[in-house]
Amino acid sequence: xxxxxxxxxxxxxxPSGMRDLLPEEAAERRSLSRRVLDVAALHGYxxxxxxxxxxxxxxxxxxxxxxxADVLRFIEPESGEVAAFRPDMTPxxxxxxxxxxxxxxxxxxxxxxxxxxRRRSGxxxxxxxxxxxxxxxxxxxxxxxxxxLLGLAAATLRAAGLAxxxxxxxxxxxxxxxxxxxxxxxxxxxxxxxARKDETEVDDPTLRALLALHGGRDALVxxxxxxxxxPAAGAASALLSLFDAAVARGLGDCLQADLGEVRGFAYxxxxxxxxxxxxxxxxxxxxxxxxxxxxxxxxxxPAAGLALDLDRVLEARRAAGVxxxxxRRLVVVGPADDPRxxxxxxxxxxxxxxxxxAEARVYARAWGFTExxxxxxxxxxxxxx
Amino acid sequence: MLTxxxxxxxxxxxxxxxxxxxxxxxxxxxxxxxxxxREMPQAGLRFLLLKPDDVPTYVDYGAADLGVxxxxxxxxxxxxxxxxxxxxxxxxxxxxxxxxxxxxxVGVPRVATKYPRCAADYFARRGVQAExxxxxxxxxxxxxxxLSDLIVDLVETGATLAQNGLEEREEVARISSVLxxxxxxxxxRQDRVGPFIEALRPPRPPESPGDPGAxxxxxx
Numbered sequence: 001x002x003x004x005x006x007x008x009x010x011x012x013x014x015p016s017g018m019r020d021l022l023p024e025e026a027a028e029r030r031s032l033s034r035r036v037l038d039v040a041a042l043h044g045y046x047x048x049x050x051x052x053x054x055x056x057x058x059x060x061x062x063x064x065x066x067x068x069a070d071v072l073r074f075i076e077p078e079s080g081e082v083a084a085f086r087p088d089m090t091p092x093x094x095x096x097x098x099x100x101x102x103x104x105x106x107x108x109x110x111x112x113x114x115x116x117x118r119r120r121s122g123x124x125x126x127x128x129x130x131x132x133x134x135x136x137x138x139x140x141x142x143x144x145x146x147x148x149l150l151g152l153a154a155a156t157l158r159a160a161g162l163a164x165x166x167x168x169x170x171x172x173x174x175x176x177x178x179x180x181x182x183x184x185x186x187x188x189x190x191x192x193x194x195a196r197k198d199e200t201e202v203d204d205p206t207l208r209a210l211l212a213l214h215g216g217r218d219a220l221v222x223x224x225x226x227x228x229x230x231p232a233a234g235a236a237s238a239l240l241s242l243f244d245a246a247v248a249r250g251l252g253d254c255l256q257a258d259l260g261e262v263r264g265f266a267y268x269x270x271x272x273x274x275x276x277x278x279x280x281x282x283x284x285x286x287x288x289x290x291x292x293x294x295x296x297x298x299x300x301x302p303a304a305g306l307a308l309d310l311d312r313v314l315e316a317r318r319a320a321g322v323x324x325x326x327x328r329r330l331v332v333v334g335p336a337d338d339p340r341x342x343x344x345x346x347x348x349x350x351x352x353x354x355x356x357x358a359e360a361r362v363y364a365r366a367w368g369f370t371e372x373x374x375x376x377x378x379x380x381x382x383x384x385x
Numbered sequence: 386m387l388t389x390x391x392x393x394x395x396x397x398x399x400x401x402x403x404x405x406x407x408x409x410x411x412x413x414x415x416x417x418x419x420x421x422x423r424e425m426p427q428a429g430l431r432f433l434l435l436k437p438d439d440v441p442t443y444v445d446y447g448a449a450d451l452g453v454x455x456x457x458x459x460x461x462x463x464x465x466x467x468x469x470x471x472x473x474x475x476x477x478x479x480x481x482x483x484x485x486x487x488x489x490x491v492g493v494p495r496v497a498t499k500y501p502r503c504a505a506d507y508f509a510r511r512g513v514q515a516e517x518x519x520x521x522x523x524x525x526x527x528x529x530x531x532l533s534d535l536i537v538d539l540v541e542t543g544a545t546l547a548q549n550g551l552e553e554r555e556e557v558a559r560i561s562s563v564l565x566x567x568x569x570x571x572x573x574r575q576d577r578v579g580p581f582i583e584a585l586r587p588p589r590p591p592e593s594p595g596d597p598g599a600x601x602x603x604x605x
Contacts, residue, residue: 168572197571198468198563211469215575256572276569281447282465283568 017128035159036133045111045135050092056084061296062091065264070118085117093136098299106139134307141302143242146271150246160313161322165277170261172268173235191265214258223259279319284312331364333357333374386429390452392437399474407584450570456560461500467566473587475562477541481555490534497527498537507557525549
């Protein structure tokens, strides 16, 4: 027993918001991201791997829904330039599409996996690393692309093991049309108030009416009627058509709508969607259309995408009681060169040799092995101690 | 079951009658015991009694579905929460005050406040460099004993200011209590959250006749 005054972990602290995943958690998250990427791959989305940080001037050109204060920056010693840890991988994809994949014919279907880093200036969670898996679809405009992504959103959440989730669909086009012509500062203030659903800050009756227009298809029908004689008439009926088309593709039981949802207003140009599941405090998946993003990188092209926050998906899975049985993992009682070990590995089964029986059982339990194989007889297995 | 985070103290007394309209038992809410959780199983409601500044944190993390907090709290530490309803209670103003008759100093004024971020933002917006001194309470004392030249604080009637020989100089913000909602709860539990919010909604003020469509057609 140790007689140290402090637990050992306190001797080597981590910066606020950073954390490790121990084997069980890491295995769970890895298995989740693999399921999601497998679904994306089945839909033709090819995996790309992107760097952890980039020059801030390039990365922040495509800063989406995040405020500049959310970005962690430092001086990159080699160049003396300001670099930023990626707070979002979409601008990186935009850069890749606009530069290195420029010569390939659209549509571009890319998937990515990685951790983004954000400073949060508000409440707790000061710095946060968010593990994401996402996809981007460039070169397919309007409802065709939106439907592909909505379908993919539902497919990935189902593959993640979630039976119950809600995809909340909104559209930036409605509010954009209603705010057009107002001074930029006013547009920002109003869209922020709408994003908070703070009706006291919204003086315009049409905009304020949007705050009550959420729920099922009825809300969109009502919205189309209310907005029929406004500049937003086209956007409102387009959203209703998108909703109907998504229902026709089998998303009816998880889809709801919110005409007043403008989170990320400055970034999104069309559909905006967020998926929520019981047990999470915020969206487990977010996505939408940002047709102006790629032009910021010199390759104008319609684009849309979505990203899953793996931590939130895991929270939702735990809340729903989803657990998947892990693979078979064996401890073989025997010498390191025990032929049974090699045979098991050849069959794709995890196997480790431990010389003593008692030690094998202790080891198996500590490290999450499923079985201990003691005798030469392959059927004579024991449960870990 | 809906979980609602409430601030202990003055606002709790003002909000209890409103919550009664939504099915809460005001006597249980205001009962003078030390319990931090007040359950009303028949009404499907549970209330958490918290320090005002902690309300948005509980709601943000989803430990509470809804909460009641002052705009001062949200201004000082912004959050991403929905704020679907101004409750029209806890009204007061955030102001800059100084000692009666004493002119503002030349150069960089020192400002004592419980709201360092609001104060710093306010002076920065006006192009005034100010030294912000963060204090936790008894803010009115600071200019009287030379800790600061000015204060930024909340006033309801101005009586406390007058008692201490202080006067209002400028208004920083108008404050009232708002209902905040967790995003996931708002989206996933609209069948419970929606009617609860509507029950708390104050009768419509008469000064906005020009928006007949404003609340028409609440979604399914």
